[in-house]
Each structure stands twice: as structure tokens, then as C-alpha cells.
Amino acid sequence: MHTRSLYGRLVDPVIYIALIGLALITVYPFIYVLIASVSEPVYVMKHQGLLFWPVGFTLKAYGYVFDNPMILTGYRNTLFYVLVGTSVNMLMTSLGAYSLSRRYIKAGSFIMLMIVFTMFFSGGLIPSYLNVKSLGLQDSIWALIIPSAINTFNLIVMRTAFRGVPDSMEESAKIDGANDFVILFRIFIPLILPLFTVIILFYLVQHWNSWFPAMIYLRTRELYPVQLILREILIASSTDTMTSGSATAMDSEQIGETIKYATIMVVCLPIICVYPFLQKYFTKGIMVGAVKE
Structure with a gap:
């Protein structure tokens, strides 16, 4: 009993850390898109590596999307x-x-x-x-x-x-x-x-x-x-018509990237907001449909 308890104390933290790491790896692409969508286009284009906070906060891309x-x-x-x-x-x-x-x-x-x-x-x-x-x-x-x-x-x-x-x-x-x-x-x-x-x-x-x-x-x-x-x-990459007449060619290319991120967020958010309200039915619902004849 003592050995099993010691084994559990040693293994459980490793399992939790692995699951947290897996969850972060899964969620991070969504976080990156969200952060990039509210960042300054010129800084996003220059940035390399991971992105954990906005680089120059702006909602300019969302303005173009809703226009x-x-x-x-x-x-x-x-x-x-x-x-x-x-x-x-x-x-x-x-x-x-x-x-x-x-x-x-x-x-x-x-x-x-x-x-x-x-x-x-x-x-x-x-x-x-x-x-x-x-x-x-x-x-x-x-x-x-x-x-x-x-x-x-x-x-x-x-x-x-x-x-x-x-x-x-x-x-x-x-x-x-x-x-x-x-x-x-x-x-x-x-x-x-x-x-x-x-x-x-x-x-x-x-x-x-x-x-x-x-x-x-x-x-x-x-x-x-x-x-x-x-x-x-x-x-x-059909963002030119969304920025035509309001930006130079270089600025249009830069903001075109953040427009893509903002569009992804606008399209994905509604279904993400609906899902938590129905998630509680998943386990019970799947079990109901899994009964063998």
C-alpha cells in the first residue's frame, strides 16, 4: 500500500504536467491568432517566434473586417x-x-x-x-x-x-x-x-x-x-478590396495579415461561445447512444 501511494505521488505530477502541456499546445494556435489580430500589423510582420501578448494594441483589423x-x-x-x-x-x-x-x-x-x-x-x-x-x-x-x-x-x-x-x-x-x-x-x-x-x-x-x-x-x-x-x-489572400484606398501597397500587405487573423476570430468565436453551454450533455449523450442492441 505504501509503495503504491509513493508511486502515485511520483507519477501524478508528471501526468498533470503532461496534460497541461498538451492543453497549452492545443490552445496556443488560437491564442496566437487572437493576439495577432489585435496587434499592429507592422510589428506582427517583423515578429519572430512565439507571441504571448499584443505588440502594439489596435483593433484596426476588426474595423476592416466589419466594413x-x-x-x-x-x-x-x-x-x-x-x-x-x-x-x-x-x-x-x-x-x-x-x-x-x-x-x-x-x-x-x-x-x-x-x-x-x-x-x-x-x-x-x-x-x-x-x-x-x-x-x-x-x-x-x-x-x-x-x-x-x-x-x-x-x-x-x-x-x-x-x-x-x-x-x-x-x-x-x-x-x-x-x-x-x-x-x-x-x-x-x-x-x-x-x-x-x-x-x-x-x-x-x-x-x-x-x-x-x-x-x-x-x-x-x-x-x-x-x-x-x-x-x-x-x-x-483577397484582402486588397478591404484595404483599397486607405493604405499604401506595403501597408495593405501588412494589415492584410492581421485582417486574416481577425476574420478567423470573427468566424470562430460564435461557435466557441455556444459549445460550453452544450458540453455538459456530451458524456451522458454519447453513453445513451452507445447502448448495444
């Missing part, structure tokens, strides 16, 4: 895609998971097998594009919502959780005259609410971070989500 009309338009579009898209996702996933979780549904296992098959094999990008185009969804907001209405993994997890609800509860509800919609929305979903919340977060983050489908299906810039605008700024 860019495409950022605000992208935010508006992204909020629409997140709210409407997540609502469609949860409705379709709930209906599909509930239907496939009922053991009396004929061919339910075969249908589930076909759905799982899509996790490993798909038609690819070109058939998907042709499918969206043939449906008349190209260059439409619905091109980012309808094709991704159900995520197979989330469907499987929710179906497994529904399978864990006792059949007696469904039978009792039907005796009282409840139909399938009442059973789903007033009995099943409240019973798996932690998992339901986790899947909402999964879909929400998926829509918030999505940019590739918009790049493929959209041609009208006024429909772009903010992540696609961010990609243009980071990859294509």
Missing part, C-alpha cells in the same frame, strides 16, 4: 444555413431513426443495411453534382441543406438510443390513443434529450464549418456562407 459587406452577408447566410439546416437535419434524422428502430417494421434491417452502405461507398463528387443540378438545386440555398438532410452516423446513434427505450412505453401510449408522432416527440425524444442535444451540436458545427458544398454548388456570391468568404481571404 467588408461580404462578411456580414456571409454571416447572415450562415445563420440561415445553420438554423434551417439543423432543423431539417433533426426532423429527418428523428423520423428515420424512430421508424428504423421499431422491430415490427418489415425490411427494417435491410433498409438499415442499405443506409449503412452509404457510409463506406458513395457515387462521388461528379454524380452528386449532376444529381443536385438535375433536381434544380444548383446555385440555390437548398443545395446546402437538402442533400445533407441526414447524416448516417447520427441516424445510427439515434436509432440505437430509440431501441433502448422499453417497448412497454410505446404500447402504453398507443393504448391511450397516441399516434407515432406523439410517441416520438412527446415520449422518445424527451427520454434521450442529452443525446438529442449532442446530435444538434454535431449538425450545428457541421453547417457552421461547411464551405466545400457551397464552393461546388453556388455561383452567386450573395449566397456564400461566411466560411467560404474566410477561405477566399486565407487561401486567395
Whole structure:
């Protein structure tokens, strides 16, 4: 007992130090972007090595970001895609998971097998594009919502959780005259609410971070989500229009770097602020969906 206690006293500090170091390594890139976004562009360009505090505090980069009309338009579009898209996702996933979780549904296992098959094999990008185009969804907001209405993994997890609800509860509800919609929305979903919340977060983050489908299906810039605008700024370095007429070429290049950092912060902060409020549901929610049949 004494040896184990001594071993624990020696090893625990090492574990804590390693975990703290890992956490700092993980968080530091975000801290660097935050500090660089509020620093003077000329000092950021000259600075080498790690950055732990602002070098010449200024909010000039954020001024340029919020003066860019495409950022605000992208935010508006992204909020629409997140709210409407997540609502469609949860409705379709709930209906599909509930239907496939009922053991009396004929061919339910075969249908589930076909759905799982899509996790490993798909038609690819070109058939998907042709499918969206043939449906008349190209260059439409619905091109980012309808094709991704159900995520197979989330469907499987929710179906497994529904399978864990006792059949007696469904039978009792039907005796009282409840139909399938009442059973789903007033009995099943409240019973798996932690998992339901986790899947909402999964879909929400998926829509918030999505940019590739918009790049493929959209041609009208006024429909772009903010992540696609961010990609243009980071990859294509399209910050010239944000600083034109207000800076020299050298100043424009310097502040263009801090504009990139500021844009990253503006795009990432909302989802970072939402996450802590839903984090408490993660452990319980995942455990609910992990029950084996």
C-alpha cells in the first residue's frame, strides 16, 4: 500500500504536467491568432517566434473586417444555413431513426443495411453534382441543406438510443390513443434529450464549418456562407478590396495579415461561445447512444 501511494505521488505530477502541456499546445494556435489580430500589423510582420501578448494594441483589423459587406452577408447566410439546416437535419434524422428502430417494421434491417452502405461507398463528387443540378438545386440555398438532410452516423446513434427505450412505453401510449408522432416527440425524444442535444451540436458545427458544398454548388456570391468568404481571404489572400484606398501597397500587405487573423476570430468565436453551454450533455449523450442492441 505504501509503495503504491509513493508511486502515485511520483507519477501524478508528471501526468498533470503532461496534460497541461498538451492543453497549452492545443490552445496556443488560437491564442496566437487572437493576439495577432489585435496587434499592429507592422510589428506582427517583423515578429519572430512565439507571441504571448499584443505588440502594439489596435483593433484596426476588426474595423476592416466589419466594413467588408461580404462578411456580414456571409454571416447572415450562415445563420440561415445553420438554423434551417439543423432543423431539417433533426426532423429527418428523428423520423428515420424512430421508424428504423421499431422491430415490427418489415425490411427494417435491410433498409438499415442499405443506409449503412452509404457510409463506406458513395457515387462521388461528379454524380452528386449532376444529381443536385438535375433536381434544380444548383446555385440555390437548398443545395446546402437538402442533400445533407441526414447524416448516417447520427441516424445510427439515434436509432440505437430509440431501441433502448422499453417497448412497454410505446404500447402504453398507443393504448391511450397516441399516434407515432406523439410517441416520438412527446415520449422518445424527451427520454434521450442529452443525446438529442449532442446530435444538434454535431449538425450545428457541421453547417457552421461547411464551405466545400457551397464552393461546388453556388455561383452567386450573395449566397456564400461566411466560411467560404474566410477561405477566399486565407487561401486567395483577397484582402486588397478591404484595404483599397486607405493604405499604401506595403501597408495593405501588412494589415492584410492581421485582417486574416481577425476574420478567423470573427468566424470562430460564435461557435466557441455556444459549445460550453452544450458540453455538459456530451458524456451522458454519447453513453445513451452507445447502448448495444
